[in-house]
Structures are given as C-alpha cells and as structure tokens.
Amino acid sequence: MVSIKNKVPRRVPIILAVLLSGWLVVSFESTDHERWKSPAGDLDLHPQLNCEQCHQPAAGTTRQQFQANLKHWLGTREHGVDWMTRAISNSDCLDCHRNSEDPHAPHLFLEPKFEETRNEIHPEVCTSCHAEHDGAISITGNTYCFHCHENIDLANDPAQPSHLYLVQNKEWDSCLRCHDYHGNHADKTPRNLTDAPALLRIEEYLEGKSDSPHGNIKIPYLETRGAPR
Ligand code: HEC
Ligand code: HEC
Ligand code: HEC
Ligand code: HEC
Ligand code: HEC
Numbered sequence: 001m002v003s004i005k006n007k008v009p010r011r012v013p014i015i016l017a018v019l020l021s022g023w024l025v026v027s028f029e030s031t032d033h034e035r036w037k038s039p040a041g042d043l044d045l046h047p048q049l050n051c052e053q054c055h056q057p058a059a060g061t062t063r064q065q066f067q068a069n070l071k072h073w074l075g076t077r078e079h080g081v082d083w084m085t086r087a088i089s090n091s092d093c094l095d096c097h098r099n100s101e102d103p104h105a106p107h108l109f110l111e112p113k114f115e116e117t118r119n120e121i122h123p124e125v126c127t128s129c130h131a132e133h134d135g136a137i138s139i140t141g142n143t144y145c146f147h148c149h150e151n152i153d154l155a156n157d158p159a160q161p162s163h164l165y166l167v168q169n170k171e172w173d174s175c176l177r178c179h180d181y182h183g184n185h186a187d188k189t190p191r192n193l194t195d196a197p198a199l200l201r202i203e204e205y206l207e208g209k210s211d212s213p214h215g216n217i218k219i220p221y222l223e224t225r226g227a228p229r
Contacts, residue, residue: 010130014208043131043133043134043135043208044063044132044133044135045130045131045135045137045208046132048219048223049223052161053096053125053225054088054132055086056085056086056092057084057085057086058081058082058083058084058085058086059082059086060081062084064081065081065082065083065084066083068081069083071079075205082098083164088095088127090106090107090125090126092225093126093130094126095222095225095226096177096221096222096223096225097221097222098219099182099183099184099218099219099223100144101183102182102184103182103183104123104181104182105182106123106124106125106126107124109123109124110124112134114148116147117147117148120147121147121163123147128140134208135208136206136207136208137205137206137207137208138206141206142175142176142202142206143172143173143175143176144172145172145176145190145226146167146170146172149167149175150167151167152164153167158191159178159191159192159193160165160191160192160193163191169174172185173199173202174193174196174199176202177193177196177197177199177202177204178190178193179194180212180214182210183218184217184218184219185212185214185215185216185217185218186214186216186217186218187214187215197213197214201213
C-alpha cells in the first residue's frame with residue numbers, strides 16, 4: 001500500500017509541469033508575447049510590425065490543411081498545402097513598399113532573358129535578398145550587379161572612375177556605394193567615388209547594423225497593409 005505521504009511529493013512536480021506548460025501555451029498565444037516566437041526576436045527587420053502583417057492565415061480550415069498534407073504525404077495527392085500560415089510572397093511586401101519607379105522591381109526579371117540569373121540569385125523574389133529574421137538588408141552580398149551589367153559603357157560617362165574602368169577591373173563592390181538598388185532614398189547619385197560612402201559603411205548597412213547611407217526614405221513605407229494605393 002502506498003502512503004499519502006509518498007504520493008504528495010511525487011505529484012507536485014507533475015502538477016507544476018502541467019501548470020507551467022499551460023502558462024507557456026497561454027503566453028505564447030497572447031499578442032503581448034508574440035515576439036518570443038519570432039526566430040530572431042529583436043534582430044527582425046520589422047520589429048515594430050505584428051506577425052500577421054506578413055504571416056497571413058492559409059486557405060481552408062486546419063482540418064482541411066491536415067487532410068490535404070496527409071494525402072500528399074501518403075502519395076494520393078500531388079501537392080501539399082500551406083499549413084496554418086501562407087508562404088510569404090512578393091505581394092506581402094509590396095502592399096507596404098510601393099515604389100512604382102523601382103528599376104529592379106522583381107517582376108521585370110520574369111522575362112526569359114533573365115533565366116540564368118534567376119537560377120543563380122533569384123532577383124525576382126524579395127526574400128532572396130532580404131532576410132527578415134536574420135536582420136540582414138541583403139544576404140546576396142554586394143557584387144551581383146555583374147550578372148546583368150557586364151556590358152555597361154556609357155557615352156559621356158559622368159562617373160569618376162568611369163563605368164568602363166570599373167567593369168574592366170571587376171570593381172563590382174563599388175556599385176552600391178554610388179547606387180541605391182531600388183532608388184528608395186532621396187540622395188543623388190555621386191559622380192565621384194571619393195564623394196561616395198565608404199565600402200565598410202555599405203557592408204554594415206547590408207548586414208543590418210546601420211541605417212541607409214543613401215539618405216532619407218523617398219516614398220514612405222506603410223505601417224499597415226491594404227491602405228489604398
Ligand atoms: C515583414 C514580414 C514579416 C514579419 C512582420 C514577420 N515575419 Fe516571420 N517570416 C517572414 C519571412 C519572409 C520568412 C521566411 C519564410 C518564408 O519565406 O515564408 C519568415 C519565417 C518565419 C518563420 C519560419 C522560420 C524561419 O526562419 O524561416 C517563423 C517561425 C516566423 N517567421 C515567425 C514570425 C513571428 C513569430 C513573427 C512576429 C513576431 C514574424 N514571423 C513576423 C516575414 C515576416
Ligand atoms: C505592414 C507593412 C509592411 C510589410 C508587409 C513589409 N514591410 Fe518592410 N518596412 C515597413 C516599414 C514601416 C519599414 C520601416 C521600418 C523602420 O523604419 O524601422 C520597413 C522597412 C523595411 C526594410 C528596411 C529595414 C531596416 O532595417 O532599415 C526592408 C529591407 C524591408 N522593409 C523589406 C520588406 C520585405 C522584403 C517585406 C516582405 C517580406 C516587407 N518589407 C514587408 C513596412 C512593411
Ligand atoms: C537582388 C537583391 C534584392 C531583391 C530581390 C530585393 N531587394 Fe530590396 N534591397 C536590396 C539592396 C542591395 C538594398 C539596399 C539598397 C541601397 O541602399 O543601396 C535594398 C533595399 C531595400 C529597401 C530599403 C531599406 C532601407 O534602408 O530603407 C526596401 C524597403 C526593400 N529593399 C524592399 C524590397 C522589396 C519589397 C523587394 C521585393 C519587391 C525587394 N526589396 C527585392 C536588394 C534586393
Ligand atoms: C537581374 C538583372 C539585374 C541585376 C542583378 C542588377 N540590375 Fe541594375 N538594372 C537591370 C535592368 C533590367 C535595368 C533597367 C531597368 C529599366 O528598364 O529601367 C537596370 C537598371 C539599373 C540602373 C539604372 C537605374 C535607373 O534609374 O534607370 C542602375 C544604376 C543599376 N541598374 C544598378 C545596378 C546595381 C548597382 C546592381 C547591383 C547591386 C544591379 N543594378 C543589379 C537589371 C539588373
Ligand atoms: C562614382 C559613382 C558611381 C559608381 C562607383 C558607379 N556608378 Fe553607375 N552611375 C553613376 C552616375 C553618376 C550615373 C549617371 C546617372 C545618374 O546620375 O544616376 C550612373 C549610371 C549608371 C547606370 C544607368 C545607365 C543608363 O543607361 O542610364 C547603370 C546601369 C549603372 N550606373 C550601373 C553601375 C554599376 C553596375 C556599377 C558598378 C560597376 C556602377 N554603376 C558604379 C555613378 C556611379
């Protein structure tokens with residue numbers, strides 16, 4: 001026979017564990033604490049946004065999603081479906097970042113002539129460069145311009161050194177010192193490399209360690225999605 005004395009101490013840890021997990025589940029579901037679930041927490045590019053601004057509910061009920069994925073796993077359905085939240089796509093970003101004059105708007109690179117570059121760096125997808133939960137403005141480095149601008153040679157080139165010189169000497173890390181990839185910022189393109197921000201400044205910026213060296217934002221980024229265009 002087990003005495004009451006022995007039972008109590010044995011149950012205490014179990015009860016505590018149940019209470020603790022209950023508290024954790026409740027806390028995790030409350031929006032106050034949602035940042036706990038972010039893979040990076042304060043490293044995020046958008047620490048001020050609620051998760052749902054990007055992670056929107058997937059189509060169908062949880063049961064339908066479960067059944068579809070189970071069938072896919074069993075081989076009786078060709079494709080699986082999104083589970084809980086939809087996969088992030090360009091439109092999730094473009095609802096707030098609306099720059100109609102972006103010379104590198106991703107949709108431009110769906111043309112067949114960019115197929116090789118698409119396979120290498122995926123310029124047609126925002127998230128191939130911007131790593132939300134790694135806190136990096138760009139994980140694609142700063143020399144990939146060569147994929148598409150290898151033949152640049154301007155008549156009456158205003159740049160010093162000239163583009164022809166930079167390309168011939170493969171100085172591809174110079175490009176982002178003068179140029180702003182999407183033209184999001186107000187500063188004018190410098191003509192002389194000595195007037196441009198230092199390479200280290202650009203690298204720190206791309207790693208998410210400092211603000212843009214190309215000046216203030218030209219077209220405001222929206223704080224909430226879906227406001228009229
Ligand atoms: C600005 C948009 C944005 C916001 C806001 C955002 N995320 Fe993400 N999240 C992404 C992108 C992009 C990915 C990469 C996966 C993808 O492409 O679907 C991702 C991936 C994830 C993943 C998968 C793990 C990983 O690293 O790939 C988790 C978990 C996640 N996010 C949780 C959160 C939580 C929790 C919040 C709120 C605190 C949040 N996210 C806010 C854009 C966002
Ligand atoms: C709900 C609106 C919203 C959505 C959705 C959104 N952004 Fe943003 N984004 C903003 C705002 C507002 C800022 C300015 C944040 C600040 O100044 O701290 C910003 C800043 C940024 C920055 C600069 C971050 C920095 O540290 O300077 C990048 C890069 C960016 N967004 C890319 C993206 C990408 C890629 C997506 C899609 C995965 C996305 N955004 C989705 C509103 C949004
Ligand atoms: C091939 C890489 C690449 C792709 C794809 C890309 N970007 Fe960028 N993005 C960059 C680089 C590089 C910068 C830094 C620009 C600069 O200032 O020189 C940048 C800067 C930004 C900024 C400005 C951050 C700041 O400091 O204010 C925003 C916002 C942004 N991108 C959003 C997007 C969105 C939205 C998409 C998809 C529609 C996208 N980007 C696709 C490379 C990329
Ligand atoms: C996937 C191909 C591709 C890549 C990679 C690429 N560009 Fe471009 N770039 C283009 C195309 C296409 C245009 C012309 C867009 C248009 O018709 O206005 C362009 C235009 C430009 C312009 C002229 C901008 C304007 O306002 O007319 C500059 C400057 C530029 N790119 C710089 C860069 C820099 C710097 C990089 C590297 C960080 C880069 N590009 C990477 C394809 C690319
Ligand atoms: C010293 C600064 C500087 C550097 C470095 C630089 N550029 Fe430029 N670039 C300019 C200026 C100035 C223009 C003239 C247009 C303007 O004012 O934006 C220009 C124009 C361009 C154009 C537009 C050409 C057109 O047909 O209108 C492209 C594309 C371009 N640069 C790509 C690059 C690439 C790729 C690199 C890296 C090899 C690079 N630039 C390096 C300053 C620079």
